[in-house]
Amino acid sequence: MSRASGRIRLGMVGGGEGGFIGAVHRYAARIDDQFELVAGALSSNPEKALRSGLALGLAADRIYADYRDMARAESARPDGIEAVSIVTPNHLHAPVARAFLDAGIHVICDKPVTTTSADARALCELVRKNGLLFAVTHNYSANAMVRQARQMVQEGQLGELRVVQVEYVQDWLAEPIELDGQKQAAWRTDPAQSGGGAIGDIGSHAWQLADFITGLDIESLCAELSSLVPGRRIDDNVQVMLRYANGARGSLWASQVAPGHGNDLSIRVYGSKGGLHWRQEQPDVLHWTPLGEPTRLISRNGAGTLPAAARLARIPGGHPEGYLEAFGNLYREIAASLFARRPGSVPADPAAEFPDVEDGLRGVQFIEAVQASSRAGGVWLKPGEPG
Amino acid sequence: MSRASGRIRLGMVGGGEGGFIGAVHRYAARIDDQFELVAGALSSNPEKALRSGLALGLAADRIYADYRDMARAESARPDGIEAVSIVTPNHLHAPVARAFLDAGIHVICDKPVTTTSADARALCELVRKNGLLFAVTHNYSANAMVRQARQMVQEGQLGELRVVQVEYVQDWLAEPIELDGQKQAAWRTDPAQSGGGAIGDIGSHAWQLADFITGLDIESLCAELSSLVPGRRIDDNVQVMLRYANGARGSLWASQVAPGHGNDLSIRVYGSKGGLHWRQEQPDVLHWTPLGEPTRLISRNGAGTLPAAARLARIPGGHPEGYLEAFGNLYREIAASLFARRPGSVPADPAAEFPDVEDGLRGVQFIEAVQASSRAGGVWLKPGEPG
């Protein structure tokens, strides 16, 4: 840790009172004491923005109702924010990110990075030009045991990869609660605000988890998006078959209508030498079966933990770390990079890593390919190519 | 039970020494003491047939080297077999079944019932004409808790069905052991003998389990068969996306190359009112989540067991029943029907049920549709229609 010169000065756009993901980002930023939230445009409603900001202890003059004002004002202050966390509905990610990048402020953006690949490509170009940090908070990839899985794949412990099964299963939209005004449900099931239903909300997490652990390129995919709840305006169930470039096969399932599941993200990866299983609802355990040997339960900070996992663990094995700790890991990785960008700083831990805007672009391309395949009746398409 | 007039006289074709599934059928027939194995053509090799028969305590004059001789001779004896169990490699199911049906002998046939739907259709016609019993041993459907799941679906406890996820995962073919002469692997990976690799061997079980529990018709499917082990001549990994006629969506995965899995058949069914999960490696527990309530663990013979399950349980809850008991359940159901066909018998328990030759035909049609879809590069097809 390198906070000798003070914690990272952080701003936030979105995340006003009643929101979920904004609060999560604040927990994540706080847990390791490397960020200090000092400014925010927490709501586009000025009153709510003010009330939310005061409740969080922000100074009144750093509470903004418009993110453009915030970008301008903060970039002009000597003690202005160094980075901004963007936790608005998806369709606002692109304009907000652009405003802060233009103001020379680093960006931490929730996923999916944008609602169109055109927007994402534009952000990529901007970042390539101005060299700012742009992190996309695919938080699950920062679980210690996900890092363990990735390192095991990279080291060849699984051999040649053959099959990938990833799923993210929920039940909170099993009834049409958006019709009753449930706020989370309302914007997430509104095509205009979300840019995708289950595929954008949780399917993109599933894609990223598989992408992060396996590093495999998708050669083509065949997808089916469905709206299984009567009256729903957007997909609430996603099925995708995957052909990977190395010959492996995969399957992705995301659903918001499967009673019995809270946030049941899980992945199974099989190779010629062994198989892995990880599940976010029990994140501290990785099931690992070397071919021809008994299954092992590798636990966070327990025997067999590799450096990629061990460097992220805070507490002894058997004491569970959870969702907030994983999200906090991501902020810690980002902090390492931000500290290193301060003048005169030592370089960041080379092992630190987080999804960036290019990963974000690939995620949006994946979403678009799934949507295009499904619209065409379930045909095989390659992500990133015109459908 | 109605064995007052003596146990069912049973013959067997296939199942000589060293075989797996023949022994399983014998366990299943024996466990409830309702069958007596009295004749067999256990191998096409006469010496092996004799040796195998004697080891099983068969009388020498009822050990045959040729199943046609057996059908002829047994049908001519006053104490001849009433039913035959067919446990040969798949490609022989059709001719053997026909021989015994022609001889007026009931048939219990392993799955898939034939290797072509044309053969299966022919058997269906024969059975429709002669009225004999023809059971296909999709044993998993006879697990008590699978019956529980089926009854819950039928009673509407799940509401309208929306999603079905079924899989059968193994690892025994993760290496090309057929090249080393492993007997089970050799015939099962030989296209000429098996009529299908993973799809025929285990995919058909997965299909039947979903079919049995949900009762849903498949409107169309899109499939990908793969041979992931270098040098393999047949599919060892199966992916299928399913569109059901009621609008539900499904996914089927079968693999023989996934390290960490023995015989990991599992199914998850979700409806508008709740979700179910069953797994054959822990068959006595059914996970049931009524929407908006905590998940329940319904256990065999425990609280909440419905009649469809309770009638199959032999021992108190908490004492595990396993694979052989489930297979035995199927034989018990078949026995009930066979006893009822004896002159002067009381009718069989109307709750008794087992897959018959029509189910077998549908299973072969499913396999063929999967194969046709995959050959065409993964297109959507309807089972039972020309590909």
Added chain:
Amino acid sequence: MSRASGRIRLGMVGGGEGGFIGAVHRYAARIDDQFELVAGALSSNPEKALRSGLALGLAADRIYADYRDMARAESARPDGIEAVSIVTPNHLHAPVARAFLDAGIHVICDKPVTTTSADARALCELVRKNGLLFAVTHNYSANAMVRQARQMVQEGQLGELRVVQVEYVQDWLAEPIELDGQKQAAWRTDPAQSGGGAIGDIGSHAWQLADFITGLDIESLCAELSSLVPGRRIDDNVQVMLRYANGARGSLWASQVAPGHGNDLSIRVYGSKGGLHWRQEQPDVLHWTPLGEPTRLISRNGAGTLPAAARLARIPGGHPEGYLEAFGNLYREIAASLFARRPGSVPADPAAEFPDVEDGLRGVQFIEAVQASSRAGGVWLKPGEPG
């Protein structure tokens, strides 16, 4: 297997219609086709004895109402039974066993072998004198993975043993169902018939499981028997602290009043080099943690299965075997010994083993020590010594 000269001719005392454990013994004897039930005194009620015997297909002249008649008659027949299974309430085990031993017939007796150690000692002396086989059906010790655990301990894989935690937990007596005439509950909670409540019924199984796996001698114990259900005449909850002769410590808990448990027998054994966990409700998996390494899931017939376990498995890994198969293992081990005693036979597999009358005596001594300790208010006693 050595049934060339025919299956073992078996009789049964107790086990008439409606009983549980008699049916279990019959399943166990039948599953591997090495016994043939040919005679029985299934009930002391002549009508019920006859009806039960006919339902099982016994010849009318080999259905007895009095076990003494049966012992006499069968020992006089050239085709008389070779062994008898005793499945009566506990207080009858001793006189029945004596009658058959006196008639030169081998004995397979349910546990506890007697209700007093004096009776058990007398049976030991009789057996030592006449050399007959006397097996006690502590069935759990015949689970494949229990044998695995035993072999691992014997090989020193756990190092010096330090802690043993064993428990058998049920909930079927959480209400005073004996007052409503439930038959199983009635005799098992009647001190005169059972010779002990939870301690005799399930505590003795827990003791034997620990004894079998660890081989440790009990130096002393401190026990508390409780009747937690108002109106119960016998213990329904057992707590025991154990000091082993090698310095290890142990704890035994048996309860019939713990809602949520069916037949939840489990054992954990810890040594200086590793720890084991086995649970009968999921009997095919053994959890094994070598100190300083990840926990392994060793599964029946899967990787890492030792010979002691592999020799008992019938079907491939992942296909669950259950309670009846384990009970059947015991009968198979007994059969091996009985076949070997036939004139001209080959010796039995030296790996075959089953609890005998001496083990049974030690079990009764354990029960008596627990009862004596508890009666004295929870003092430390050594089993086998006057309390």
Added chain:
Amino acid sequence: MSRASGRIRLGMVGGGEGGFIGAVHRYAARIDDQFELVAGALSSNPEKALRSGLALGLAADRIYADYRDMARAESARPDGIEAVSIVTPNHLHAPVARAFLDAGIHVICDKPVTTTSADARALCELVRKNGLLFAVTHNYSANAMVRQARQMVQEGQLGELRVVQVEYVQDWLAEPIELDGQKQAAWRTDPAQSGGGAIGDIGSHAWQLADFITGLDIESLCAELSSLVPGRRIDDNVQVMLRYANGARGSLWASQVAPGHGNDLSIRVYGSKGGLHWRQEQPDVLHWTPLGEPTRLISRNGAGTLPAAARLARIPGGHPEGYLEAFGNLYREIAASLFARRPGSVPADPAAEFPDVEDGLRGVQFIEAVQASSRAGGVWLKPGEPG
């Protein structure tokens, strides 16, 4: 939350670099942003105290090498600390607590509150007199699902309580690592510093968890402390049998030498109407079996969550919360009470609760009774009475 007038100003004694529990307290204090660490005597070694304080961002003039100086200086500052967290080795808890209480500063103390009940009684008297807050950080009682369990017991959902089984199992001391200078092991296995081995370190957590959930009084106990690792100077294995005043029976096991366990604290509570099971390694799930019904899995923030649990949850069900969140819950409860003590504050949420010094005294009395019983060879004693 009521931090309008600023976060609680917190100090810390102990918890210098390399320590475990100090860092945990800081996470816990930080997670909900209600405390600000502003002073510390983090080590009795002045250099280390300074280095540790600076690394945590403390002002140099509020870094102390002696806790007495700190108590004096802070109580004299207008912006002095309002509360102190004591995270030293156990034998220092009493003098440190007294120093801060005497200075009018609230105390948050790790457990066990002292190493002798005389010391604890003295602290109780002091607190009764001066009315300061004294919290003891039995963190497990602040897990949301532990609160759920407690409310269920209090509401009578379990009926009359009959059996309590609690255990805390670890393996980190399975080898004599204290001989190699492992710091945590060194002081925890030193009788002079810890005041008890496994019983003080983890046995006291197990006791408190049972105490908190059940509210039962211990009528007497019989205990056995053992040092199972050769050369160990203190107990590493604890067995206790418990008689509760209402007639219930219990058992407590704590071990540091059981390979395969990290921090495996679990409790099972059974009553006349149902049974509960909770395990800290999977803290978000409570197993609940109403007698005669299937077991339910109640999950944090899922269906069936009672107010006592729901008020502590931060994030949606399915997103795991862990050890730090539970510890943070305790700090949040303490904060509520501290805010309410500020002049002009609104009263604290009446549902807020945390173990106080009286609970701490009872914990020490439990430890002493266990030690006395064991020393006397395992006799029955009542906690709080002379042994």
